[in-house]
Amino acid sequence: MLRKALAACALATCLPVSAADLKIELDIPRLEVAEYHRPYVALWIEQDNQHIANLNVWYDLKMKDNEGEKWLKDMRQWWRRSGRSLELPVDGVSGATRAVGTHSLNFNGGSAALQQLKAGDYELLVEAAREVGGREILRIPFSWPPSQKVSAKAQGSSELGAINLTLIP
Amino acid sequence: MKPMIKWTALALAICLPLSAHAHRAWMLPSATVLSGDEPWISVDAAVSNDIFYFEHFPLQIEGVGEPLVMPGQTPAGKDAKPAPARPRAQLEIIRPDGSLAKPLFANTGRYRSTFDVQLDQKGTWKLAIANQGLFARYQENGEMKRWSGKAADFAKQVPKDAEKLQVTESASRMEVFVTSGQPSEQVLKPTNKGLELIAKTHPNDLFAGETAHFAFLLDGKPAANLKVTVIAEGIRYRDSLNEIVLSTDNNGAFSITWPQAGMYWLEAVSTQAITSTESPATQKRASYSATLEVLAP
Numbered sequence: 001m002l003r004k005a006l007a008a009c010a011l012a013t014c015l016p017v018s019a020a021d022l023k024i025e026l027d028i029p030r031l032e033v034a035e036y037h038r039p040y041v042a043l044w045i046e047q048d049n050q051h052i053a054n055l056n057v058w059y060d061l062k063m064k065d066n067e068g069e070k071w072l073k074d075m076r077q078w079w080r081r082s083g084r085s086l087e088l089p090v091d092g093v094s095g096a097t098r099a100v101g102t103h104s105l106n107f108n109g110g111s112a113a114l115q116q117l118k119a120g121d122y123e124l125l126v127e128a129a130r131e132v133g134g135r136e137i138l139r140i141p142f143s144w145p146p147s148q149k150v151s152a153k154a155q156g157s158s159e160l161g162a163i164n165l166t167l168i169p
Numbered sequence: 170m171k172p173m174i175k176w177t178a179l180a181l182a183i184c185l186p187l188s189a190h191a192h193r194a195w196m197l198p199s200a201t202v203l204s205g206d207e208p209w210i211s212v213d214a215a216v217s218n219d220i221f222y223f224e225h226f227p228l229q230i231e232g233v234g235e236p237l238v239m240p241g242q243t244p245a246g247k248d249a250k251p252a253p254a255r256p257r258a259q260l261e262i263i264r265p266d267g268s269l270a271k272p273l274f275a276n277t278g279r280y281r282s283t284f285d286v287q288l289d290q291k292g293t294w295k296l297a298i299a300n301q302g303l304f305a306r307y308q309e310n311g312e313m314k315r316w317s318g319k320a321a322d323f324a325k326q327v328p329k330d331a332e333k334l335q336v337t338e339s340a341s342r343m344e345v346f347v348t349s350g351q352p353s354e355q356v357l358k359p360t361n362k363g364l365e366l367i368a369k370t371h372p373n374d375l376f377a378g379e380t381a382h383f384a385f386l387l388d389g390k391p392a393a394n395l396k397v398t399v400i401a402e403g404i405r406y407r408d409s410l411n412e413i414v415l416s417t418d419n420n421g422a423f424s425i426t427w428p429q430a431g432m433y434w435l436e437a438v439s440t441q442a443i444t445s446t447e448s449p450a451t452q453k454r455a456s457y458s459a460t461l462e463v464l465a466p
Protein backbone atom coordinates (compact mmCIF):
# COMPACT_ATOMS: atom_id res chain seq x y z
CA MET A 1 0.00 0.00 0.00
CA LEU A 2 2.72 2.40 1.05
CA ARG A 3 4.81 1.34 -1.93
CA LYS A 4 1.87 2.02 -4.24
CA ALA A 5 1.35 5.45 -2.75
CA LEU A 6 5.01 6.26 -3.16
CA ALA A 7 4.98 5.08 -6.75
CA ALA A 8 1.93 7.21 -7.51
CA CYS A 9 3.60 10.14 -5.85
CA ALA A 10 6.75 9.71 -7.90
CA LEU A 11 4.69 9.48 -11.08
CA ALA A 12 2.94 12.70 -10.25
CA THR A 13 6.41 14.22 -9.82
CA CYS A 14 5.56 15.41 -6.36
CA LEU A 15 8.95 14.30 -5.09
CA PRO A 16 11.85 16.72 -5.34
CA VAL A 17 13.77 16.47 -8.58
CA SER A 18 17.45 17.15 -8.29
CA ALA A 19 20.40 16.64 -10.53
CA ALA A 20 20.21 20.02 -12.23
CA ASP A 21 22.39 23.02 -11.35
CA LEU A 22 21.47 26.65 -10.99
CA LYS A 23 23.96 29.42 -11.68
CA ILE A 24 23.49 33.11 -11.05
CA GLU A 25 25.63 35.99 -12.20
CA LEU A 26 24.79 39.07 -10.23
CA ASP A 27 26.18 42.51 -10.87
CA ILE A 28 26.45 45.01 -8.04
CA PRO A 29 26.79 48.37 -9.82
CA ARG A 30 29.27 51.09 -8.98
CA LEU A 31 27.37 54.12 -7.70
CA GLU A 32 28.68 57.65 -7.69
CA VAL A 33 27.56 58.63 -4.22
CA ALA A 34 29.31 60.47 -1.43
CA GLU A 35 28.61 57.80 1.17
CA TYR A 36 28.66 54.27 -0.14
CA HIS A 37 27.84 51.13 1.78
CA ARG A 38 27.70 47.69 0.23
CA PRO A 39 24.10 46.63 -0.26
CA TYR A 40 22.33 43.97 1.71
CA VAL A 41 21.17 41.38 -0.86
CA ALA A 42 18.76 38.46 -0.57
CA LEU A 43 18.29 35.77 -3.23
CA TRP A 44 15.45 33.32 -2.92
CA ILE A 45 12.98 31.18 -4.84
CA GLU A 46 9.21 31.64 -4.87
CA GLN A 47 6.28 29.82 -6.41
CA ASP A 48 2.92 31.60 -6.75
CA ASN A 49 4.17 34.34 -4.40
CA GLN A 50 4.99 31.73 -1.76
CA HIS A 51 8.50 31.51 -0.41
CA ILE A 52 10.08 28.15 -1.25
CA ALA A 53 13.80 28.37 -0.47
CA ASN A 54 16.52 30.83 0.42
CA LEU A 55 19.66 30.81 -1.70
CA ASN A 56 21.72 33.58 -0.08
CA VAL A 57 21.38 36.59 2.16
CA TRP A 58 24.29 39.00 2.37
CA TYR A 59 24.45 41.38 5.29
CA ASP A 60 26.86 42.82 7.80
CA LEU A 61 27.67 39.76 9.90
CA LYS A 62 30.61 41.23 11.74
CA MET A 63 29.12 44.09 13.75
CA LYS A 64 29.12 43.58 17.48
CA ASP A 65 25.89 42.48 19.17
CA ASN A 66 24.54 41.47 15.74
CA GLU A 67 23.83 45.14 15.07
CA GLY A 68 23.98 44.40 11.33
CA GLU A 69 20.72 42.46 11.56
CA LYS A 70 18.90 45.70 12.36
CA TRP A 71 18.64 46.55 8.64
CA LEU A 72 17.57 43.14 7.35
CA LYS A 73 13.98 44.39 7.40
CA ASP A 74 14.87 46.91 4.69
CA MET A 75 14.77 44.00 2.27
CA ARG A 76 11.04 44.27 2.82
CA GLN A 77 9.79 41.40 0.70
CA TRP A 78 12.44 38.95 1.80
CA TRP A 79 11.90 39.94 5.42
CA ARG A 80 8.18 39.33 5.07
CA ARG A 81 8.44 36.10 3.09
CA SER A 82 11.21 34.48 5.08
CA GLY A 83 13.69 36.58 7.06
CA ARG A 84 11.45 37.37 9.99
CA SER A 85 10.90 33.69 10.74
CA LEU A 86 14.61 32.69 10.61
CA GLU A 87 17.14 32.22 13.36
CA LEU A 88 20.14 34.04 11.92
CA PRO A 89 22.75 33.32 10.77
CA VAL A 90 21.61 30.42 8.58
CA ASP A 91 24.36 27.99 7.53
CA GLY A 92 24.96 28.07 3.80
CA VAL A 93 22.61 31.03 3.34
CA SER A 94 24.00 33.92 5.44
CA GLY A 95 27.07 35.60 4.03
CA ALA A 96 28.98 38.87 4.20
CA THR A 97 28.07 41.79 1.96
CA ARG A 98 29.89 41.87 -1.37
CA ALA A 99 31.80 44.52 -3.26
CA VAL A 100 30.94 46.25 -6.52
CA GLY A 101 31.37 43.85 -9.45
CA THR A 102 29.95 40.66 -10.92
CA HIS A 103 29.51 37.72 -8.60
CA SER A 104 29.06 34.13 -9.76
CA LEU A 105 26.96 31.89 -7.57
CA ASN A 106 26.58 28.17 -8.15
CA PHE A 107 23.97 25.98 -6.54
CA ASN A 108 24.15 22.32 -7.41
CA GLY A 109 21.20 19.97 -7.49
CA GLY A 110 22.19 18.49 -4.15
CA SER A 111 22.06 21.84 -2.31
CA ALA A 112 19.54 22.25 0.48
CA ALA A 113 17.61 24.89 -1.49
CA LEU A 114 17.32 23.05 -4.80
CA GLN A 115 16.44 19.74 -3.18
CA GLN A 116 13.18 21.35 -2.11
CA LEU A 117 12.10 22.08 -5.69
CA LYS A 118 9.44 19.85 -7.19
CA ALA A 119 8.81 20.07 -10.92
CA GLY A 120 7.02 23.33 -11.72
CA ASP A 121 7.24 27.04 -12.43
CA TYR A 122 9.20 29.28 -10.10
CA GLU A 123 10.66 32.73 -9.77
CA LEU A 124 14.13 33.75 -8.67
CA LEU A 125 13.92 36.91 -6.55
CA VAL A 126 16.82 39.22 -5.89
CA GLU A 127 16.28 42.09 -3.47
CA ALA A 128 18.90 44.68 -2.57
CA ALA A 129 18.77 47.45 0.05
CA ARG A 130 21.57 49.88 0.76
CA GLU A 131 22.22 52.00 3.84
CA VAL A 132 21.70 55.69 2.95
CA GLY A 133 20.54 54.40 -0.42
CA GLY A 134 17.62 52.76 -2.14
CA ARG A 135 16.06 49.38 -2.56
CA GLU A 136 15.36 47.29 -5.65
CA ILE A 137 13.78 43.92 -6.29
CA LEU A 138 14.03 41.83 -9.47
CA ARG A 139 12.25 38.65 -10.52
CA ILE A 140 13.27 36.04 -13.08
CA PRO A 141 10.73 33.30 -13.89
CA PHE A 142 12.02 29.79 -14.61
CA SER A 143 10.80 26.21 -14.95
CA TRP A 144 12.27 23.38 -12.96
CA PRO A 145 13.86 21.00 -13.77
CA PRO A 146 15.41 22.23 -17.04
CA SER A 147 15.34 19.78 -19.95
CA GLN A 148 18.19 21.63 -21.61
CA LYS A 149 20.54 24.43 -20.70
CA VAL A 150 18.48 27.63 -20.44
CA SER A 151 19.31 31.20 -19.53
CA ALA A 152 17.17 34.13 -18.43
CA LYS A 153 18.04 37.61 -17.33
CA ALA A 154 16.81 40.72 -15.63
CA GLN A 155 18.30 44.20 -15.63
CA GLY A 156 18.32 46.33 -12.52
CA SER A 157 18.16 50.10 -12.74
CA SER A 158 19.41 51.39 -9.41
CA GLU A 159 20.74 49.10 -6.69
CA LEU A 160 21.23 46.07 -8.92
CA GLY A 161 22.87 45.62 -12.32
CA ALA A 162 22.37 42.68 -14.68
CA ILE A 163 21.32 39.34 -13.28
CA ASN A 164 21.77 36.21 -15.37
CA LEU A 165 20.21 32.93 -14.38
CA THR A 166 21.42 29.73 -16.04
CA LEU A 167 19.92 26.29 -15.47
CA ILE A 168 22.00 23.28 -16.45
CA PRO A 169 20.42 19.81 -16.52
CA MET B 170 -4.97 83.09 24.23
CA LYS B 171 -5.69 84.03 27.84
CA PRO B 172 -4.28 81.58 30.38
CA MET B 173 -7.74 80.55 31.55
CA ILE B 174 -8.92 79.68 28.07
CA LYS B 175 -5.67 77.93 27.40
CA TRP B 176 -6.06 75.75 30.45
CA THR B 177 -9.63 74.96 29.58
CA ALA B 178 -8.44 73.87 26.16
CA LEU B 179 -5.78 71.73 27.75
CA ALA B 180 -8.22 70.16 30.15
CA LEU B 181 -10.57 69.38 27.28
CA ALA B 182 -7.78 67.93 25.25
CA ILE B 183 -6.94 65.63 28.10
CA CYS B 184 -10.40 64.59 29.12
CA LEU B 185 -11.56 63.88 25.59
CA PRO B 186 -8.50 62.12 24.32
CA LEU B 187 -10.28 59.96 21.79
CA SER B 188 -13.25 62.12 20.94
CA ALA B 189 -14.57 62.67 17.45
CA HIS B 190 -14.19 66.43 17.88
CA ALA B 191 -11.72 68.31 15.77
CA HIS B 192 -8.83 67.28 17.96
CA ARG B 193 -7.53 63.82 17.50
CA ALA B 194 -5.31 61.90 19.88
CA TRP B 195 -2.71 59.62 18.41
CA MET B 196 0.52 57.72 18.94
CA LEU B 197 3.08 57.48 16.15
CA PRO B 198 5.80 54.80 16.36
CA SER B 199 9.16 55.30 14.63
CA ALA B 200 8.81 51.83 13.06
CA THR B 201 6.41 48.89 13.25
CA VAL B 202 8.36 46.11 11.51
CA LEU B 203 11.80 45.49 12.97
CA SER B 204 14.72 43.11 12.68
CA GLY B 205 17.75 42.57 14.88
CA ASP B 206 18.30 41.34 18.41
CA GLU B 207 16.51 43.82 20.68
CA PRO B 208 15.56 46.78 18.49
CA TRP B 209 14.22 50.06 19.88
CA ILE B 210 11.25 52.13 18.82
CA SER B 211 10.48 55.72 19.74
CA VAL B 212 6.89 56.91 19.98
CA ASP B 213 5.34 60.39 19.69
CA ALA B 214 1.96 60.95 21.35
CA ALA B 215 -0.09 64.09 20.83
CA VAL B 216 -3.53 65.65 20.54
CA SER B 217 -3.85 67.69 17.37
CA ASN B 218 -6.09 68.75 14.52
CA ASP B 219 -4.03 67.18 11.77
CA ILE B 220 -3.00 63.58 12.08
CA PHE B 221 0.63 63.03 12.98
CA TYR B 222 1.51 66.73 13.25
CA PHE B 223 2.15 67.74 16.83
CA GLU B 224 0.80 71.27 16.87
CA HIS B 225 -1.66 71.51 19.75
CA PHE B 226 -1.05 69.60 22.99
CA PRO B 227 0.89 66.55 24.09
CA LEU B 228 -1.04 63.42 24.90
CA GLN B 229 -0.31 63.32 28.61
CA ILE B 230 0.51 59.83 29.79
CA GLU B 231 1.10 58.53 33.30
CA GLY B 232 4.78 57.70 33.72
CA VAL B 233 5.79 59.77 30.68
CA GLY B 234 7.52 62.94 31.90
CA GLU B 235 5.86 65.52 34.12
CA PRO B 236 2.36 66.95 33.65
CA LEU B 237 2.57 69.89 31.27
CA VAL B 238 2.95 73.25 33.02
CA MET B 239 3.65 76.30 30.90
CA PRO B 240 6.65 78.40 31.92
CA GLY B 241 5.69 81.00 34.53
CA GLN B 242 2.33 79.45 35.29
CA THR B 243 0.71 77.02 37.60
CA PRO B 244 -2.25 75.09 36.33
CA ALA B 245 -4.87 76.80 38.49
CA GLY B 246 -3.28 80.25 38.99
CA LYS B 247 -0.94 81.27 41.80
CA ASP B 248 -3.36 81.70 44.66
CA ALA B 249 -6.12 79.41 43.57
CA LYS B 250 -6.93 76.20 45.31
CA PRO B 251 -5.13 73.43 43.47
CA ALA B 252 -7.54 71.98 40.96
CA PRO B 253 -8.10 68.27 41.24
CA ALA B 254 -5.46 66.79 38.99
CA ARG B 255 -6.92 65.30 35.88
CA PRO B 256 -5.82 61.76 35.46
CA ARG B 257 -3.24 61.33 32.76
CA ALA B 258 -3.79 58.59 30.18
CA GLN B 259 -2.85 55.08 31.27
CA LEU B 260 -0.51 53.48 28.76
CA GLU B 261 0.03 49.75 28.61
CA ILE B 262 3.06 48.48 26.70
CA ILE B 263 2.24 44.81 26.25
CA ARG B 264 4.94 42.30 25.34
CA PRO B 265 4.18 39.37 23.01
CA ASP B 266 3.77 37.09 26.08
CA GLY B 267 1.32 39.51 27.72
CA SER B 268 3.71 40.93 30.34
CA LEU B 269 4.04 44.71 30.65
CA ALA B 270 7.04 46.91 29.85
CA LYS B 271 7.74 50.47 31.00
CA PRO B 272 8.21 53.47 28.72
CA LEU B 273 11.86 54.60 28.65
CA PHE B 274 13.50 57.99 27.96
CA ALA B 275 10.06 59.46 28.44
CA ASN B 276 9.29 63.16 28.25
CA THR B 277 6.31 65.46 27.92
CA GLY B 278 6.95 68.60 25.89
CA ARG B 279 4.81 71.52 24.82
CA TYR B 280 3.41 69.72 21.78
CA ARG B 281 4.09 66.05 22.23
CA SER B 282 4.98 63.31 24.64
CA THR B 283 7.72 60.90 23.62
CA PHE B 284 8.84 57.57 24.97
CA ASP B 285 10.97 54.69 23.79
CA VAL B 286 10.53 50.95 24.05
CA GLN B 287 13.23 48.32 23.71
CA LEU B 288 11.65 45.27 22.13
CA ASP B 289 13.29 42.69 24.37
CA GLN B 290 10.98 39.91 23.20
CA LYS B 291 10.38 38.63 19.66
CA GLY B 292 6.86 38.83 18.32
CA THR B 293 4.08 41.41 18.24
CA TRP B 294 3.81 44.11 20.90
CA LYS B 295 0.80 46.29 21.61
CA LEU B 296 0.80 49.82 22.95
CA ALA B 297 -2.66 50.59 24.28
CA ILE B 298 -4.36 53.48 26.02
CA ALA B 299 -7.80 52.36 27.14
CA ASN B 300 -10.26 54.25 29.33
CA GLN B 301 -13.64 53.42 30.70
CA GLY B 302 -15.80 55.75 32.70
CA LEU B 303 -18.66 58.21 32.87
CA PHE B 304 -18.84 61.66 31.40
CA ALA B 305 -21.44 64.12 32.71
CA ARG B 306 -22.63 67.62 31.86
CA TYR B 307 -24.97 69.51 34.12
CA GLN B 308 -25.89 72.98 35.36
CA GLU B 309 -25.20 74.24 38.83
CA ASN B 310 -26.37 77.77 39.76
CA GLY B 311 -26.79 78.49 36.08
CA GLU B 312 -23.24 77.47 35.32
CA MET B 313 -22.36 74.62 32.94
CA LYS B 314 -20.27 71.92 34.59
CA ARG B 315 -18.45 68.93 33.25
CA TRP B 316 -17.39 65.88 35.13
CA SER B 317 -15.61 62.71 34.11
CA GLY B 318 -14.50 59.79 36.19
CA LYS B 319 -15.16 56.28 37.30
CA ALA B 320 -18.75 55.07 37.65
CA ALA B 321 -18.13 54.40 41.35
CA ASP B 322 -17.39 58.09 42.04
CA PHE B 323 -20.34 59.48 40.11
CA ALA B 324 -22.86 59.53 42.97
CA LYS B 325 -20.29 61.06 45.34
CA GLN B 326 -19.06 63.80 43.03
CA VAL B 327 -22.06 64.86 40.94
CA PRO B 328 -24.96 66.45 42.85
CA LYS B 329 -28.06 64.28 42.85
CA ASP B 330 -30.36 67.12 41.86
CA ALA B 331 -28.09 68.50 39.11
CA GLU B 332 -30.06 70.36 36.46
CA LYS B 333 -29.95 69.39 32.81
CA LEU B 334 -27.87 66.35 33.71
CA GLN B 335 -26.62 64.38 30.74
CA VAL B 336 -24.51 61.32 31.43
CA THR B 337 -22.58 59.28 28.90
CA GLU B 338 -20.83 56.00 29.49
CA SER B 339 -17.59 56.09 27.57
CA ALA B 340 -15.06 53.48 26.55
CA SER B 341 -12.09 54.55 24.47
CA ARG B 342 -9.13 52.65 23.15
CA MET B 343 -6.08 53.73 21.18
CA GLU B 344 -3.63 51.13 19.87
CA VAL B 345 -0.32 50.73 18.08
CA PHE B 346 1.15 47.39 17.01
CA VAL B 347 4.85 46.74 16.59
CA THR B 348 6.59 43.50 15.62
CA SER B 349 10.16 42.36 16.17
CA GLY B 350 10.87 39.32 14.00
CA GLN B 351 7.97 36.98 13.37
CA PRO B 352 4.47 38.41 13.99
CA SER B 353 2.57 36.75 16.85
CA GLU B 354 -1.09 36.72 17.86
CA GLN B 355 -1.40 36.88 21.63
CA VAL B 356 -1.68 40.65 22.02
CA LEU B 357 -4.39 40.71 19.33
CA LYS B 358 -6.88 38.90 21.55
CA PRO B 359 -9.77 41.19 22.51
CA THR B 360 -10.57 42.12 26.10
CA ASN B 361 -14.28 42.26 25.15
CA LYS B 362 -14.60 45.74 26.65
CA GLY B 363 -15.55 48.66 24.46
CA LEU B 364 -14.80 48.84 20.77
CA GLU B 365 -11.95 46.62 19.58
CA LEU B 366 -10.30 45.78 16.28
CA ILE B 367 -10.04 42.13 15.30
CA ALA B 368 -7.20 41.76 12.84
CA LYS B 369 -7.74 38.87 10.45
CA THR B 370 -4.86 40.33 8.48
CA HIS B 371 -2.00 40.86 10.91
CA PRO B 372 -1.64 44.62 11.63
CA ASN B 373 2.11 44.43 11.00
CA ASP B 374 1.73 42.65 7.67
CA LEU B 375 0.07 45.41 5.65
CA PHE B 376 1.25 46.20 2.11
CA ALA B 377 0.17 48.78 -0.45
CA GLY B 378 -2.11 47.33 -3.12
CA GLU B 379 -3.16 44.45 -0.86
CA THR B 380 -6.49 44.07 0.89
CA ALA B 381 -6.50 43.77 4.67
CA HIS B 382 -9.42 42.16 6.49
CA PHE B 383 -10.53 43.39 9.90
CA ALA B 384 -13.60 43.34 12.12
CA PHE B 385 -14.88 45.37 15.03
CA LEU B 386 -16.27 44.02 18.28
CA LEU B 387 -18.32 46.07 20.70
CA ASP B 388 -18.13 44.57 24.19
CA GLY B 389 -17.13 41.29 22.56
CA LYS B 390 -19.98 41.16 20.05
CA PRO B 391 -19.77 41.97 16.32
CA ALA B 392 -20.20 45.72 15.75
CA ALA B 393 -22.43 45.76 12.66
CA ASN B 394 -22.89 48.78 10.37
CA LEU B 395 -20.19 50.77 12.11
CA LYS B 396 -18.60 53.68 10.26
CA VAL B 397 -14.82 53.38 10.01
CA THR B 398 -12.60 56.21 8.78
CA VAL B 399 -9.04 55.83 7.63
CA ILE B 400 -6.73 58.79 7.02
CA ALA B 401 -3.27 58.63 5.44
CA GLU B 402 -0.36 60.63 6.84
CA GLY B 403 0.86 63.75 5.10
CA ILE B 404 -2.31 65.87 5.42
CA ARG B 405 -0.22 69.06 5.40
CA TYR B 406 1.00 68.40 1.90
CA ARG B 407 -2.31 67.85 0.16
CA ASP B 408 -5.47 69.91 -0.30
CA SER B 409 -8.07 67.43 0.85
CA LEU B 410 -8.21 65.02 3.74
CA ASN B 411 -8.81 62.08 1.36
CA GLU B 412 -10.25 60.05 4.16
CA ILE B 413 -11.46 56.58 3.31
CA VAL B 414 -14.88 55.92 4.82
CA LEU B 415 -15.92 52.31 5.28
CA SER B 416 -18.68 50.45 7.02
CA THR B 417 -18.68 47.13 8.82
CA ASP B 418 -21.08 44.45 7.59
CA ASN B 419 -23.56 42.49 9.69
CA ASN B 420 -20.71 40.47 11.18
CA GLY B 421 -18.73 43.57 12.08
CA ALA B 422 -16.25 42.82 9.29
CA PHE B 423 -14.69 45.26 6.85
CA SER B 424 -11.76 45.28 4.47
CA ILE B 425 -9.51 47.93 3.06
CA THR B 426 -7.22 47.95 0.03
CA TRP B 427 -4.31 50.20 0.91
CA PRO B 428 -3.82 52.82 -1.82
CA GLN B 429 -0.19 53.55 -0.94
CA ALA B 430 2.50 52.85 1.61
CA GLY B 431 2.73 55.00 4.72
CA MET B 432 1.28 55.56 8.17
CA TYR B 433 -2.50 55.53 8.52
CA TRP B 434 -4.86 56.52 11.31
CA LEU B 435 -7.96 54.36 11.63
CA GLU B 436 -10.91 55.38 13.76
CA ALA B 437 -14.40 54.19 14.62
CA VAL B 438 -16.96 55.55 17.06
CA SER B 439 -20.12 53.83 18.21
CA THR B 440 -22.91 55.67 20.01
CA GLN B 441 -25.88 53.85 21.45
CA ALA B 442 -28.78 54.77 23.72
CA ILE B 443 -28.88 53.03 27.09
CA THR B 444 -32.33 51.84 28.11
CA SER B 445 -31.31 50.11 31.33
CA THR B 446 -32.03 52.11 34.48
CA GLU B 447 -29.08 50.59 36.35
CA SER B 448 -26.68 53.14 34.90
CA PRO B 449 -27.12 56.90 35.38
CA ALA B 450 -26.06 57.23 31.73
CA THR B 451 -28.51 57.52 28.87
CA GLN B 452 -25.91 57.08 26.18
CA LYS B 453 -22.96 54.81 25.60
CA ARG B 454 -20.07 55.97 23.50
CA ALA B 455 -17.26 53.65 22.46
CA SER B 456 -14.33 54.76 20.35
CA TYR B 457 -11.30 53.06 18.88
CA SER B 458 -8.30 54.34 16.99
CA ALA B 459 -5.12 52.76 15.74
CA THR B 460 -2.02 53.89 13.90
CA LEU B 461 -1.18 51.36 11.21
CA GLU B 462 1.86 51.22 8.95
CA VAL B 463 1.51 50.04 5.37
CA LEU B 464 4.73 49.04 3.62
CA ALA B 465 5.60 49.23 -0.05
CA PRO B 466 5.65 45.78 -1.67
